Amino acid sequence: MALFCGVNLDLPLLPLPTAADPADATAPRLLIVYTGGTVGMAVNAAGELAPMELRHLDRQMPELARLPFRLALLSLPQPIDSSNVAPADWLFLAQLIGRHYADFDGFVVLHGTDTMAYSAAALGYILEHLGKPVVFTGAQVPVGANRSDAQRNLITALEIAAARHPRAGTVRVPEVCVFFNDELIRGTRAKKVESQQFAAFKSENYPPLARAGIGLEFADNSIRLLPAAGLKIHETLEARVAVLRLFPGITEAVVSAVLQVPGLRGCVLETYGSGNAPTAGWFLDCLADARRRGVWLLNVSQCEEGRVVQGKYETSARFAALGIVGGDDITTEAAVTKLMFVLGLGVGEARTRELLATDLRGEISP
């Protein structure tokens, strides 16, 4: 179910009035891409929050007019609740950014919070050698409502997208990231951890890239360096993947049902602690059978901190021999999208294994 599929890439851009002189070629040019999410929602006739068009962002956020940037808004024709996002939508978003890459200095993607971490991780893989900021943000309370966090999140996300190193003048954050509630998080490290409070995201196993207080403090040493090569936009993702979360009492019927899904190409195994799993014969047989059928298995811990160390315990000793790839300290969100990305490359057994085990976009720590 890809919602943006079939949408023409030539969507109109709506210039937003700001404090920048449109003729001032030095004022940063930023593009806001609105995809949907609570940020732009309103209560529908049935009393439910539903995505709406965001045509009057400048009226709902008069503070935009004070920004010293040249701003444009690109709204997707049918904004979505991010629970409906699909891999094809990520490819579309990447193409959209590619279409406008040369004309803007940075991009802010307004997106629902529910799957923002998946989308940011996916775009991180798809946009290889990214040299400009792509900052995902959204809100827990719609922009039109009292006490909305939209203003706070969007204004700072725009400032981050425009940020340059003070002396060198180079791009400060050439990464796909998530800005939310005063923290800038690498896309491949983001996790939604809260549905009721404003602090919705956590940076897992990696420090935030920046914090917004009275000033904006960038952790420059944690930000990936500018790539030497030009942007490469990948065009394929392998969507036939699954996640199998272990729990005490999980049965053979459940494990084999997941691993025998017709056409399955990869599965994230959400294991315990440092990558541990049951040693029962039927369990290992299910994994071995999946491997024989060419299903890639990526071992990711259910713990929010720490890392997978296959072979540390007897309970993961057989994994390496079965060809299960240890995910180190990767998040489930970054692992699912990494499987889709790497399997989508279609590069053969040895290279697939190497890529799955390698840090591609800052998703695992050495």
Ligand code: ASP
């Ligand atoms: N359900 C919404 C979405 O992900 C939640 C949000 O945006 O905060 O689109």
